[in-house]
Amino acid sequence: MGAKKKLLSFEEVAAKYPNFPRLLLLKIDMHRRGVAYSDRALSAFDPSVHQGGGTHIFGTRDGKLTSRPEALTLRDGTSVIATPTPFDQNPYVVDLIDDRLIAHDQNEPIDEVFFWEKPDYYDKRTSSGAIMQNVVSARPQRLYIVPNRYCHFWTQDDGGGGCKFCDIVNNLKTQREEIEMPTRIRIKDVGETIDEALKEKGRFTAIALTSGSDFHGEKPFDKEVDFYIEILQAIGERFDTERFPSQLICTALPKEQIKRIYDNTGVTSLTYNIEVFGESIFNEICPGKAKWIGYKEWKKRLCDAVEVFGASRVNTGIVSGVELARPFGVKSEEEGLELILGEAEDLAKNGVSSVNMVWQPRPGSFLGASHNQTIGSLEYYVRLAIGLQEIRLKHNLSIDFDDYRRCGNHPDSDLARVFQ
Numbered sequence: 001m002g003a004k005k006k007l008l009s010f011e012e013v014a015a016k017y018p019n020f021p022r023l024l025l026l027k028i029d030m031h032r033r034g035v036a037y038s039d040r041a042l043s044a045f046d047p048s049v050h051q052g053g054g055t056h057i058f059g060t061r062d063g064k065l066t067s068r069p070e071a072l073t074l075r076d077g078t079s080v081i082a083t084p085t086p087f088d089q090n091p092y093v094v095d096l097i098d099d100r101l102i103a104h105d106q107n108e109p110i111d112e113v114f115f116w117e118k119p120d121y122y123d124k125r126t127s128s129g130a131i132m133q134n135v136v137s138a139r140p141q142r143l144y145i146v147p148n149r150y151c152h153f154w155t156q157d158d159g160g161g162g163c164k165f166c167d168i169v170n171n172l173k174t175q176r177e178e179i180e181m182p183t184r185i186r187i188k189d190v191g192e193t194i195d196e197a198l199k200e201k202g203r204f205t206a207i208a209l210t211s212g213s214d215f216h217g218e219k220p221f222d223k224e225v226d227f228y229i230e231i232l233q234a235i236g237e238r239f240d241t242e243r244f245p246s247q248l249i250c251t252a253l254p255k256e257q258i259k260r261i262y263d264n265t266g267v268t269s270l271t272y273n274i275e276v277f278g279e280s281i282f283n284e285i286c287p288g289k290a291k292w293i294g295y296k297e298w299k300k301r302l303c304d305a306v307e308v309f310g311a312s313r314v315n316t317g318i319v320s321g322v323e324l325a326r327p328f329g330v331k332s333e334e335e336g337l338e339l340i341l342g343e344a345e346d347l348a349k350n351g352v353s354s355v356n357m358v359w360q361p362r363p364g365s366f367l368g369a370s371h372n373q374t375i376g377s378l379e380y381y382v383r384l385a386i387g388l389q390e391i392r393l394k395h396n397l398s399i400d401f402d403d404y405r406r407c408g409n410h411p412d413s414d415l416a417r418v419f420q
C-alpha cells in the first residue's frame with residue numbers, strides 16, 4: 001500500500017478550481033461533513049417563522065428529529081440540505097455573530113447562511129386533522145409529497161433488502177412516535193393542503209412525489225402505480241392546464257406502467273433513482289432493487305421512459321460516495337469517477353440525465369450505523385459535479401425540472417445555472 005493521499009482543504013480546492021462557484025463548493029462541503037448549530041444560532045430559530053426539521057423522508061446524521069432548522073440557504077439562493085451532525089464528526093458549525101448566522105469551518109468564519117422561511121400553510125390542519133406540513137412539505141420552492149413512507153424492500157421475507165445507505169423505515173418509526181406522521185397519506189388531505197399552498201402566490205415552482213417502493217399488486221408495483229395516479233389526479237384538479245410542473249420519483253417501472261401514469265395524470269418529469277452505478281456494487285448496496293428489477297433492466301427502463309416523457313424529462317439520481325463504501329465499492333476515487341461518468345454518458349446518449357446527491361451516512365442505515373466509512377473528498381465531488389454537467393451539455397440535455405430551485409440536493413444540477 002502506498003502512502004495515504006493528503007486531502008485538499010476547502011481553500012486549496014477553491015484555489016485549484018477557480019471557476020467553480022465558491023458558494024457551491026461550500027454547499028458540497030457542508031453536505032459531506034454535515035452541520036451543527038451553536039446554542040446562539042438555535043436561539044435565532046423561530047418555529048413561527050422558520051421551517052423546522054422532521055418531515056423529510058430520510059433521517060438525520062445525529063439521529064434526532066425535530067426542534068432544529070430544516071436546512072439552510074446561501075447568499076445566492078443555493079439550498080444546503082445538510083442534516084444536523086454530531087460535533088465530534090467535524091461538521092460546519094453555524095453560529096450567531098452580530099445577529100447574522102455564519103457558517104464556521106473549525107472556528108474560521110466562512111460565509112453567511114439563512115434559515116428557510118416556513119410556508120403559510122405549514123401549521124394548518126386538514127379537515128381530517130392532519131398537520132399540513134406532514135402531508136406536503138416544502139424545499140423551499142418546491143412542494144414535496146411522500147405518499148408512502150414505508151419501503152417494502154425492507155420486509156424480511158420477500159423484499160430483498162433495503163438500500164444499505166437508506167434509513168427510511170427507521171426514520172418513519174421515529175416520525176410516527178414524535179410528530180404524528182402517517183405512513184400513507186390520504187388523498188383528500190393532499191388536495192386540501194395543495195389548495196392552501198397555492199394561496200401563497202409565487203412561492204412554489206413545482207410539485208414532487210416520492211415514496212418507498214411497493215411491489216404489491218396484480219403485476220409487481222401496480223399498487224404503487226395506482227396510488228400515484230390517484231394523488232396526481234387529485235393535484236391536477238387544482239390546475240386549469242392539462243399538465244402541471246411536476247416530478248415523479250419512483251421505482252423503475254415497465255413502459256406500460258409508466259405510460260399508464262403519464263396518460264392518466266398531468267405529470268411532466270420522471271426520476272428513477274438507480275442510487276449507485278456498477279452492477280456488482282448495485283447488487284450489494286441495493287439488494288431489493290436488484291431482486292425486483294435488476295441493474296440492466298433499471299437502465300433499460302430509464303431509456304424506455306424517455307419514449308414516454310421525452311428527452312430532458314427523465315433522470316436518475318446517485319448517492320455519490322457510496323460507490324467508495326467498504327467492502328463493496330471501487331478501490332479509488334479515480335475508479336469511482338471513471339465508473340460514474342462512463343455510466344452517465346451511456347444514459348445521456350439515450351436522453352437520460354444523471355444527478356448526484358452527496359452521501360451523508362446516517363445512523364439509521366446499514367452503512368451509517370457502523371461509523372467506519374470514509375466519505376469522498378471535496379475534490380472528488382467537484383470533479384463529479386463538473387463531469388455530470390459537462391455530459392449534459394455535450395448531449396444537449398436540460399435539467400430544469402431538478403435544478404437548484406426545484407430540488408437543491410444535486411451539486412451538479414446547481415451548476416446548470418452557471419455552466420451552460
Ligand code: SF4
Nearest residue numbers: 151162163166168212
Ligand atoms: S428503494 Fe432503497 S433508497 Fe428507496 S426507500 Fe427503499 S430502501 Fe430506501
